[in-house]
Amino acid sequence: MEEFSAEESIQGIEAGLFARIVHGVMGIMNAIGTAWVGVITVLISCDIIGRVAFNSPIIGVPEIVKVSIVAIAWMQMAHTLKIGAHLRSEIILDRLPSRAKAFVNLLSYSMGAFIFAMVVFSGWPNLIESWRVGEFEGELPVRVPTYPVRTILILGAALTSIQFLLFLGQTIRFLVNPVARGKK
Amino acid sequence: MDPLTIAIISVGFVFFFILMGVHIGVSLATVSVLGIWAITGKASVAINILQTTSYSAVMDYVFAVIPLFVLMGLFSTLSGATKELFDSAQYFLGRVRGGIGIATVLANAVFAAITGVSVASAAVFSKIAFPEMQRLQYDRKFGLGIIAGSAILGMLIPPSILMIIYGVLTEISIGKLFIAGFLPGFVVTGILSFGIWAMIGFNPKLGGIREKPPKFEFASFIKAVATPWAVVGLIALVMGGIWGGLFTPTEAGAVGAAGGFLLVVIKRKFTFTGLWQILMDGGRTFASIFLLLICAQMYSRMLTISGLATKISVWATSLPVPPMVIIAGFIVVFLILGCIIDSASIILLTIPIMHPVALKLGYDPIHFAILSIVAIEIGLLTPPFGMVVFAMKSSLGDKATIEEIFQGSTPFMFLLFASLMIIWAVPILSTWLPSLM
Numbered sequence: 001m002e003e004f005s006a007e008e009s010i011q012g013i014e015a016g017l018f019a020r021i022v023h024g025v026m027g028i029m030n031a032i033g034t035a036w037v038g039v040i041t042v043l044i045s046c047d048i049i050g051r052v053a054f055n056s057p058i059i060g061v062p063e064i065v066k067v068s069i070v071a072i073a074w075m076q077m078a079h080t081l082k083i084g085a086h087l088r089s090e091i092i093l094d095r096l097p098s099r100a101k102a103f104v105n106l107l108s109y110s111m112g113a114f115i116f117a118m119v120v121f122s123g124w125p126n127l128i129e130s131w132r133v134g135e136f137e138g139e140l141p142v143r144v145p146t147y148p149v150r151t152i153l154i155l156g157a158a159l160t161s162i163q164f165l166l167f168l169g170q171t172i173r174f175l176v177n178p179v180a181r182g183k184k
Numbered sequence: 185m186d187p188l189t190i191a192i193i194s195v196g197f198v199f200f201f202i203l204m205g206v207h208i209g210v211s212l213a214t215v216s217v218l219g220i221w222a223i224t225g226k227a228s229v230a231i232n233i234l235q236t237t238s239y240s241a242v243m244d245y246v247f248a249v250i251p252l253f254v255l256m257g258l259f260s261t262l263s264g265a266t267k268e269l270f271d272s273a274q275y276f277l278g279r280v281r282g283g284i285g286i287a288t289v290l291a292n293a294v295f296a297a298i299t300g301v302s303v304a305s306a307a308v309f310s311k312i313a314f315p316e317m318q319r320l321q322y323d324r325k326f327g328l329g330i331i332a333g334s335a336i337l338g339m340l341i342p343p344s345i346l347m348i349i350y351g352v353l354t355e356i357s358i359g360k361l362f363i364a365g366f367l368p369g370f371v372v373t374g375i376l377s378f379g380i381w382a383m384i385g386f387n388p389k390l391g392g393i394r395e396k397p398p399k400f401e402f403a404s405f406i407k408a409v410a411t412p413w414a415v416v417g418l419i420a421l422v423m424g425g426i427w428g429g430l431f432t433p434t435e436a437g438a439v440g441a442a443g444g445f446l447l448v449v450i451k452r453k454f455t456f457t458g459l460w461q462i463l464m465d466g467g468r469t470f471a472s473i474f475l476l477l478i479c480a481q482m483y484s485r486m487l488t489i490s491g492l493a494t495k496i497s498v499w500a501t502s503l504p505v506p507p508m509v510i511i512a513g514f515i516v517v518f519l520i521l522g523c524i525i526d527s528a529s530i531i532l533l534t535i536p537i538m539h540p541v542a543l544k545l546g547y548d549p550i551h552f553a554i555l556s557i558v559a560i561e562i563g564l565l566t567p568p569f570g571m572v573v574f575a576m577k578s579s580l581g582d583k584a585t586i587e588e589i590f591q592g593s594t595p596f597m598f599l600l601f602a603s604l605m606i607i608w609a610v611p612i613l614s615t616w617l618p619s620l621m
Binding site for chain 2: 040086
């Protein structure tokens with residue numbers, strides 16, 4: 001009995017060198033993302049202590065937090081896809097025979113790869129522009145630069161698109177030759 | 185084609201793709217982009233929506249609430265707080281009929297004040313409470329049902345991810361929503377506890393053997409009272425801080441996360457493997473919710489551009505039926521959707537349309553919010569897509585089947601439904617506490 005779910009089986013398959021490097025980057029970005037939440041925790045806590053105990057809040061914490069959230073979300077986008085944690089309804093998918101399931105996945109992964117590639121494509125000009133002008137968020141004296149965040153966004157979206165393509169490749173390989181996969 | 189038709193077709197496609205198993209975020213984004221392209225006739229406008237929402241949709245101070253409270257939950261779980269709560273509750277309730285079942289409900293209620301996700305509660309309590317129930321020879325299905333039913337409290341008692349998303353979508357204060365969840369949470373806790381007590385009363389076999397109460401010892405009494413103090417203190421600080429206006433919800437989340445970390449250190453549960461696990465686990469929840477939030481904003485922009493949202497609310501409010509019927513219709517929609525998709529997605533798909541309707545019908549926004557959240561949560565128990573049930577299954581492995589858990593949770597679904605009716609009929613339960621803020 002063969003259960004086919006690309007998202008679960010990707011770790012089990014001998015991944016190519018390219019896939020291994022990409023997954024490594026995703027894992028690191030994912031960990032940095034959570035660690036960044038830890039940094040925000042400390043920042044806000046210090047801000048509160050400063051405000052309550054010394055009546056002097058740290059300037060700019062809300063701006064930093066606001067911009068960080070976008071970065072954290074995109075840091076973790078690709079890895080979350082890789083471990084199969086992005087939400088999807090499996091009510092029908094689970095009841096399909098493995099080939100039909102693969103065809104649905106073909107559609108699903110193509111759409112994903114396409115839409116995230118479009119995010120990269122549409123955000124690219126703004127990224128270049130933000131580096132050129134040194135874009136920032138907030139009023140003086142608090143200026144949080146936003147070009148790093150835009151960079152992380154584009155990188156995260158590109159990685160997510162690549163992960164969808166990797167799933168897609170796997171699905172196609174399964175459709176072309178279901179037996180070979182079983183032997184591995 | 186006129187924009188309205190396009191929007192209706194788009195909504196149809198969203199549901200089609202979601203049902204087929206396309207990732208929910210991807211379905212929403214793709215259909216929204218194509219829909220906006222069809223409505224405006226300009227590809228550049230459609231592509232531009234991707235660029236703006238992917239950057240600015242989540243760029244808000246208030247969104248930090250989600251990762252911070254998730255982190256608080258992860259740390260507190262690592263610190264062993266759940267087991268402590270359960271042990272203490274069991275110490276005091278062990279001598280009551282259905283004691284361990286009620287202990288599970290109560291420990292869940294307190295744990296709910298740390299975590300914002302029902303699925304987390306279900307997974308944790310399957311590991312802690314179920315073996316204990318088996319030791320006392322509880323009816324298997326009954327025990328599984330108790331765990332599944334009480335996991336609903338995770339989303340109802342603040343902090344709750346659903347309340348955060350709801351607040352963000354409707355611009356209701358998240359702090360007020362949090363505080364509003366308390367009394368309805370107590371109602372559900374009470375009804376579930378009473379239900380367990382009564383069911384065992386009718387059919388003592390369900391409850392297995394009752395343990396002889398251990399001899400009263402001062403030391404163990406003190407231990408049961410004192411052990412969970414740290415968690416309870418943390419909850420009091422976080423929620424009290426929001427209620428008293430000392431913290432914004434985001435700040436409360438940071439205090440909670442920092443406190444959770446301190447708990448881990450104090451209880452000497454700190455390990456680098458544990459920390460690494462948390463670093464990896466964090467993204468699982470944040471990123472999946474943020475993708476939904478981003479894509480849901482694209483979808484709601486599409487609905488706004490097409491004018492569908494306004495049309496529906498005008499249409500619904502002009503129906504010649506009492507408001508109750510419309511709200512009942514909404515609840516039915518929640519319950520049906522609960523069979524197909526997860527609760528966060530349900531809120532993102534429906535609330536932008538339903539919230540204005542409920543307001544026009546004269547419902548208190550907070551009352552309707554709590555009502556919706558309870559109804560959506562009941563959907564987490566209904567087959568075939570009960571997320572709580574699947575979380576329990578993956579936590580229990582071979583020890584239980586999906587069918588057993590669904591069967592076991594059926595009586596609890598009725599109890600929750602009764603709670604829903606009470607919360608619906610008595611608005612003051614939801615609105616009184618926030619009105620004091």
